[in-house]
């Protein structure tokens with residue numbers, strides 16, 4: 001017979017709280033062979049369980065030697081110890097310690113799951129063993145659907161799944177009645193007969209009398225070692241099995257999933273709570289984007305996409321000026337205001353383009369044509385008269401490609417002796433003004449000029465409601481020259497044949513220190529403000545995610561406490577710290593994933609509802625959920641949950657298996 005296990009002067013002290021040490025085992029020596037059915041008897045508190053835990057490798061804090069096939073398990077690395085649990089030792093506990101949310105097959109197959117054996121193989125092996133212990137018809141039941149005797153038979157099957165050499169049974173019949181005790185005992189006897197070493201702690205003399213050997217322990221000492229007989233052991237064929245593998249991430253996720261399914265209500269509630277925060281964040285971002293897009297579209301819809309309007313300086317304070325304004329230096333402040341005003345009214349030499357400027361602009365890549373232009377804003381000095389009707393002209397500007405054919409609703413662009421009026425102003429003067437002669441009064445420089453023009457057409461106002469008169473640049477130039485004045489362009493239109501160039505041209509214009517149209521500057525300011533607002537709102541919404549994180553932390557902590565025993569069982573079956581941590585982090589991941597998906601789904605539904613409402617009222621969709629926002633939401637949810645799950649997972653992984661198993 002082969003010697004499997006040897007104990008040499010094994011001594012175990014328990015460290016007590018008051019600094020004292022309690023000697024639970026005093027120099028135990030014995031050796032065991034395959035095919036032995038050893039019962040270990042002794043009074044309660046004599047040290048039987050302590051000894052079993054040491055042999056089983058659940059407690060490595062001892063002195064002396066425990067040799068398994070000649071190797072001292074005291075020297076095992078954590079990895080070797082996990083392998084020892086997986087394939088050398090099978091545990092059977094008094095209280096069965098089955099995992100309640102797994103069915104019998106999954107319970108039995110657990111050690112194989114931890115060794116990453118594929119599902120088909122482990123299910124088949126588990127079914128085989130369950131059939132052997134007489135539970136063929138119950139394999140898909142959960143532990144709470146079977147009797148105590150049946151549970152212990154499941155536990156026996158579980159201990160055998162990886163075909164270990166040593167079975168440790170700590171009072172396996174302690175919780176069973178006489179009849180079921182016999183069935184279980186027969187099974188245990190069969191195990192020993194098949195060539196394994198069975199160490200069985202028992203209180204019952206009747207149970208002990210079935211064994212081949214009895215060890216008596218009293219007060220931590222081995223007081224007798226009595227051989228009763230031998231079993232007719234089947235020829236031992238110990239096949240060299242491959243080293244067990246580690247549990248895969250997928251299996252950890254599966255175990256996590258099965259547990260979450262068992263606690264569905266609670267987990268759904270947590271996921272729902274978290275999803276509200278995620279929904280708020282994603283909705284704020286989507287709303288910000290929707291409104292920004294709307295503003296940009298509205299502003300840009302007025303402009304010719306092939307044209308870039310250029311000013312020498314901004315008509316509204318730009319970002320840098322905003323900063324200077326808020327710095328509060330009064331001199332600087334009024335200078336900026338003066339400049340802005342000059343830019344707006346088209347006066348002041350700072351706004352006139354020089355020949356050098358025009359050269360710079362025409363050199364921009366993609367620009368096919370540079371059109372000079374002039375634009376001035378006046379309050380009440382310019383006007384147009386038809387018959388007795390008089391209208392004030394607020395904006396006088398020159399014709400450019402920026403005014404597209406489609407925006408001219410009636411008539412055509414102004415040529416020599418002609419003027420184009422905005423439709424609002426034209427309608428004010430006459431129902432049908434196109435082709436008629438009007439009297440135009442203009443203030444050019446400090447001269448008042450009066451001339452008759454033919455109305456060439458009317459056009460739809462773009463972006464502003466100012467009454468506007470438009471004439472060709474050469475016509476305005478003629479007026480200036482005739483009055484001894486010189487016309488200098490204060491606005492330039494860059495035309496490109498391919499409108500895809502426009503964005504780049506606009507960027508280049510800014511790079512060269514020029515400014516875009518007023519609408520553009522305003523849009524930029526607006527959208528920037530909106531961006532800030534929507535980010536701030538999203539950040540506020542994100543605060544609720546902190547609450548979610550704490551909620552997940554609490555729930556997983558409760559889960560760890562509830563499942564302390566299960567964690568003990570997993571460790572006894574060979575789960576490493578990493579495996580335990582993975583299971584719990586996977587749970588957090590699943591909570592995060594489901595709340596992220598839920599949050600995004602709710603946002604999507606809200607988007608449909610809100611947009612349906614706003615389209616009906618303002619003809620505009622205001623919520624714009626993009627794939628990247630959805631992914632941000634889901635990612636955020638997962639990250640937060642996993643961070644929250646890490647502490648409980650770490651706590652679970654560090655549980656001492658002996659203490660965990662002792663827990664009621």
Ligand code: ADP
Nearest residue numbers: 014015022024043044045046047048049050051
């Ligand atoms: P039993 O033979 O009933 O299984 P145990 O091995 O559980 O006995 O316990 C042996 C002795 O060690 C008992 O006196 C018990 O109180 C003590 N003991 C067990 N575990 C601890 C512990 N973690 N800390 C201190 N003392 C312990």
Ligand code: MG
Nearest residue numbers: 048049050170
């Ligand atoms: Mg005990």
